Amino acid sequence: MNINKISILGCGWLGLPLGEFFVKSGFSVKGSTHNLEKINILKDAGIEPFLIDLSPSLNKDADKKFFDSDILIVCIPPKRRADIIEYHQNQMKSLIESIELGSIKKVLLVSSTSVYPNTNGHVDENCILPPAKDSGTALRIVENLFMQNDHFQTTILRFGGLIGYDRLPGRFLSGKKNLKNGSSPVNLIHRDDCIGIISLLLNKEYWGKIVNGVMPEHPTRKEFYTLAAEKEGFDVPIFEEEQSNQFKIIDSIVVGHVLPYSFKYSSPLHTLM
Numbered sequence: 001m002n003i004n005k006i007s008i009l010g011c012g013w014l015g016l017p018l019g020e021f022f023v024k025s026g027f028s029v030k031g032s033t034h035n036l037e038k039i040n041i042l043k044d045a046g047i048e049p050f051l052i053d054l055s056p057s058l059n060k061d062a063d064k065k066f067f068d069s070d071i072l073i074v075c076i077p078p079k080r081r082a083d084i085i086e087y088h089q090n091q092m093k094s095l096i097e098s099i100e101l102g103s104i105k106k107v108l109l110v111s112s113t114s115v116y117p118n119t120n121g122h123v124d125e126n127c128i129l130p131p132a133k134d135s136g137t138a139l140r141i142v143e144n145l146f147m148q149n150d151h152f153q154t155t156i157l158r159f160g161g162l163i164g165y166d167r168l169p170g171r172f173l174s175g176k177k178n179l180k181n182g183s184s185p186v187n188l189i190h191r192d193d194c195i196g197i198i199s200l201l202l203n204k205e206y207w208g209k210i211v212n213g214v215m216p217e218h219p220t221r222k223e224f225y226t227l228a229a230e231k232e233g234f235d236v237p238i239f240e241e242e243q244s245n246q247f248k249i250i251d252s253i254v255v256g257h258v259l260p261y262s263f264k265y266s267s268p269l270h271t272l273m
Helices: 015-024 036-044 084-101 134-147 191-203 221-232 268-272
Strands: 005-009 028-033 048-051 071-074 106-112 153-159 161-163 188-190 210-213
Touching (some): 015 028, 106 134, 134 153, 221 268
Parallel strands (some): 106 153
């Protein structure tokens, strides 16, 4: 991997441990936060901190040295708001303008499998069906903005639902009743494997591609969230006795196939052991 300097936009739940991983691997890491209180947390992790805010334009006092790196990893999900599509698009347009003025030539854009609609079957990276929700539409538009830009190469990494550590899935549906789609398969991934897959893509210099990051096994919502609640000491959710007709099973034709990868957690059930 011919990379020395890595910038991570958004050192939150995923970005911060990702930055710590690359610091321990010997890279020079720059990380951004929009919260002044997190500056010292980044410093303590060995990450050079930058105050970057996209609201939706880039803050005028943003240090342009953040964009002096070999690669940029973008970990900024769309904000939940009424104008999510327009707002997220404007955020990323402002970001792209700054990338173009810097030295970055490779971008890894962390996206989501919410870009895929429910097909009642399997979908993979070749699926071009339009998203069903505004959040997915916002992501798909932004993905295209990055992929079509000639100033740098972009790989899109679409993660399933993120779990692990303080994200206890047993709490998500705890005590809820009359829940639908209990027989729907879940599409999840543990944070450790998120970091492992990102490292794999950088090591293999897998650029200009779309990649799904999801555990290869898909238990049902009822099976997984019931067991999670039991294991974690929460009230068990109650699902209606019906067959689901709203689901999708996310497959990856890259991770584990085109690029060999051994999941630390190949099934959501393994995270509960």
